[in-house]
Amino acid sequence: MKTPFYISHKLIWISSISLGILTSIPKIVDHNFILSEGIADFGVTTGFALLIWYYNIYSIPAYTKKTGSKNVISPQLFIGLGVGLVLMFVLSSIQYYILSHLNFGPKMLMYEVRGVLINLTFYMFIHLLYQTYLNQQVVRELERSMSANLAAQYELLKQQVNPHFLFNSLNTLKYMVESNDTQSAEFIIKLADFYRFTLGSLKLNLLPLGEELQIMDSYIYLLKARFEEGLVVSLNLRREIYGSFIPPFTLQLLVENCIKHNIVSLEKPLHISIGQEDDYLIVSNNMQPRKISESSTGLGLENINQRYLHLSEKEISIIMNTETFTIKLPIIYEHTNN
CATH class of the missing domain: 3.30.565 (Heat Shock Protein 90)
Known part of the structure; x- marks a missing residue:
C-alpha cells in the first residue's frame, strides 16, 4: 500500500506564524509603532502563508498526477502565482476595510511582492519534497516488485x-x-x-x-x-x-x-x-x-x-x-x- 504524500501540520503552522512575526518586526521597532497595524500585518502574512501552504500541497500532486509533468517551471507555477496574487489582494482588502486610515496603494504593492516571494519559496520547497516522495515510492515499488517476482519465479520453477x-x-x-x-x-x-x-x-x-x-x-x-x-x-x-x-x-x-x-x-x-x-x-x-x-x-x-x-x-x-x-x-x- 502506498504511503500518501504528507507534510506535518505542525511544520506548516510554525513556519507560517514565524513568517508573520518576521514581517512584523520592522513595524515593532519603528518608533511610530501602532499595535493594530502590527497585528494586522502579522495576520495578513500568516493567513496568506497558511493558505499557500495548503493550496500547493493539494495542487502540486494533483497537477503532477494529471499531466505526468515533473518540471519545476510549469503552468502550475504560474497558476499558483495568480492564485497567490488574488489571495493577497483579498486579505489586504480585508485589512484596509478594518484599518481604513492606511494608505492602501503602497501597502498593496508591498503585500503583493511579499506574497510572490512567499509563494515561490513554498512552491519550490513543496515541489522538491513531492519529487523526493515520488522517487522514494518508485524505489519501494521496485523493491516490492522484485521481491514478489523472485518469490513467484521460485514457485514457478518448483512447479515447472x-x-x-x-x-x-x-x-x-x-x-x-x-x-x-x-x-x-x-x-x-x-x-x-x-x-x-x-x-x-x-x-x-x-x-x-x-x-x-x-x-x-x-x-x-x-x-x-x-x-x-x-x-x-x-x-x-x-x-x-x-x-x-x-x-x-x-x-x-x-x-x-x-x-x-x-x-x-x-x-x-x-x-x-x-x-x-x-x-x-x-x-x-x-x-x-x-x-x-x-x-x-x-x-x-x-x-x-x-x-x-x-x-x-x-x-x-x-x-x-x-x-x-x-x-x-x-x-x-x-x-x-x-
Whole structure:
C-alpha cells in the first residue's frame, strides 16, 4: 500500500506564524509603532502563508498526477502565482476595510511582492519534497516488485520442473514405447518443447498470450497422453487478444491446480475451459473434488494474484460454487517487461 504524500501540520503552522512575526518586526521597532497595524500585518502574512501552504500541497500532486509533468517551471507555477496574487489582494482588502486610515496603494504593492516571494519559496520547497516522495515510492515499488517476482519465479520453477510431473511423463513415455505407440516420437518432441519454453521464459515478467498458448498446447498434449479422455480442455478465445500479455505459465499453473484438486478419470472426465469475458480471461472447471488432494503449498493462486497486482494493478477474481470453479484474469494489453 502506498504511503500518501504528507507534510506535518505542525511544520506548516510554525513556519507560517514565524513568517508573520518576521514581517512584523520592522513595524515593532519603528518608533511610530501602532499595535493594530502590527497585528494586522502579522495576520495578513500568516493567513496568506497558511493558505499557500495548503493550496500547493493539494495542487502540486494533483497537477503532477494529471499531466505526468515533473518540471519545476510549469503552468502550475504560474497558476499558483495568480492564485497567490488574488489571495493577497483579498486579505489586504480585508485589512484596509478594518484599518481604513492606511494608505492602501503602497501597502498593496508591498503585500503583493511579499506574497510572490512567499509563494515561490513554498512552491519550490513543496515541489522538491513531492519529487523526493515520488522517487522514494518508485524505489519501494521496485523493491516490492522484485521481491514478489523472485518469490513467484521460485514457485514457478518448483512447479515447472516438478519431479512428479516429469516422473509421470516419463512413465507415460515408457508405456507408449513398450506398446509401440506411434505417438511416442511426438510425445518426446512435446516434452522437450515444454521444458525448453519453461527454462526460456522464467525470467520474463510478461509473455504474449499467443506464446503462452503454445506452451499450453505442449502441456495439454502431455497431460492427454496420461489421462486420455479423462481430461477435456476447450479453448474459446478471439484471435485479436493473442497479442495481449500474461505472466508466464499462468494458464499452465491454473490447469495443474484443477488436476491437483479434482478427480480426473474416464468415468468422471474433468472439463476445463479457457475463454474470454469482456477484458478478462476465464479459466473454469467442473467441481469434482478429490477426497484427498495432491500436496500443495497453497501459494499458487496467491502468487498469480500478486504478479497481476504488480504488473497491472488489478487482482484476479475467484468464483466458486458447488458446480464450477472459475478464475478471472485481467487481460494485460500493455507490455511491461523490464
